Structure formats: structure tokens, C-alpha cells
Amino acid sequence: MMISEVAERTGLSISTIRFYEKSGLCPFVQRGSDGKRRFSKTDADWLELLASLRSTGMPLVEMRAFAELYASGDGKVPERKAVLLAHRRRLEDRQAELDRCRVILDRKLKRYDEIIKDQA
Amino acid sequence: MMISEVAERTGLSISTIRFYEKSGLCPFVQRGSDGKRRFSKTDADWLELLASLRSTGMPLVEMRAFAELYASGDGKVPERKAVLLAHRRRLEDRQAELDRCRVILDRKLKRYDEIIKDQA
DNA sequence: CTACCTACCTGAAGCTACTTTAGGTCAAGC
């Protein structure tokens, strides 16, 4: 699979994928004899997982630690589990923030509507 | 109100509040004769709203546009409403992303548990 | 009275996570 296809499937930009490779988040991607990256299905799935973690707030440094655990195989599965559990707690926090913001927005919007009505 | 109190109430850091002022997100904050910032209740509320918008993904450039509308008074309430409505749509997107990630995490975690069980 | 502590101030440099730009390779199509 070429880089543009992976970009499409993961939602990451091509530059971001290259940047991730350089940052050690997917150092295992092979190259063809033409020097271009060839992504396996597994590579693409891994990047899809990274994209999901990233877009919900995992910092790169944590993703890199996770990538290193991933690279050292199934022996590190308990550690990998811990990373994902920690991230799930982060999801809860983000969820709460979204909810709080929604309440604030709805209150504000209601007040705006009253002002608009009064102006009319 | 001094800056540290506003920081505590909004969850923004002191540096971020200063940075926001410099960026034109709250250019109306008064100074005492000692040169220090004095925040009114209104200022603090405004910053709390900004904090909420920011933490849920509104970019600074959009917040600045919103601040300018805010500064020009109730005439701009319809435009302000539009900004908040657009942001509420963004909340939906973020929500969906969180949900998607949660599904992926739970699936992964289940698989990890199986691997751990098999290893034991 | 002076020495120190704390809370504020500024401007500038540093950091994270990308994005954009400039310049280059190579195969395919006209």
C-alpha cells in the first residue's frame, strides 16, 4: 500500500505519516526498491490506531512509548494494556469537558435568543 | 480580582491568560496604578467561556473573531450565536471521535486480555 | 532599616505537533 492510500484510510495527512515515522511511531515500514514506503495491512492498522489515540489527546511521547512496547512483541502486552487503560480514563475526562461545554453553550445560546427577540 | 484568582477559577494558567490578552482575546482588562491586571467578574466569566471553548477545540483565530464581536456589543449577537452554533457542531464531531476511540480501545483491551490469559 | 519573600510584570526563547516549502527522483502518457 502506498502512503496516499494509508493517509486516506487513517485520516492522517501524508506529511503526518512521514513525521510519525521519523518520530519513531512506526519505524518498521518497509521501502520498495524505488525508495518509496510500502505499508502492509498491519502497518495501516497500527497507524489507524495511532490516529485514533492522537485525535483523542494522547501525546506523542506516550504514543512512542506505546510503539516501543508494540515493537517488542506480545511479552509487553500487559504494559500495552496499561497504556490503553490510562487513555480510556483520559477519554472520560474529555467526555466530561465536552458535556460541560455543551451545557455552557446551550445556556449562552438561549440568552442570545432572548436578546435577539428583544431587539426585534 | 488578581490574575492568580482568575487562573484558579478558569483552569487557565497565568501565562496563558497573559498570552490571551496579548493575542487580543481580552483586550479590555484594566490595570491598577501598580500596573497589575485587575479582572472584573465579567472579565473572569468571559475567560471562563474562552477556556471552555478552547479546551473543546476552538482555534485561537476563531476565538479572536468571537472576542471582537463580543467587544462590539449586543448588535453582534446574531453573529456571536453563529460562532457558538458552529462550535456546537464541532462538539458533536469530537463526541463521535471519542466514541469511536472507545470502541477501538475496548476491542483492543479484550484482545489483550485473551493474549494475557493464553500466556498464563 | 535592610534583607528577603511573594506576587505580579515584560520580552524572548523553547517546546510540541504538525504543515508548508523548496528542490529532487522516477515511471507513465502524450
Added chain:
DNA sequence: GCTTGACCTAAAGTAGCTTCAGGTAGGTAG
């Protein structure tokens, strides 16, 4: 053979902060 398009690299630029270095003003302990 010349252009177009997809890839490549290294380097510079950007967003949104944070940290640092250096400075002022008030309060208090010796």
C-alpha cells in the same frame, strides 16, 4: 522528449502554549 503526478528529503514556518531571565512593589522577620 517533455510534461504530469506520486513519491522522496531536509528545512523553515505555524499554533498554542510554557519556561526563563530579569525587574518592580509591598509585606514582614531580624
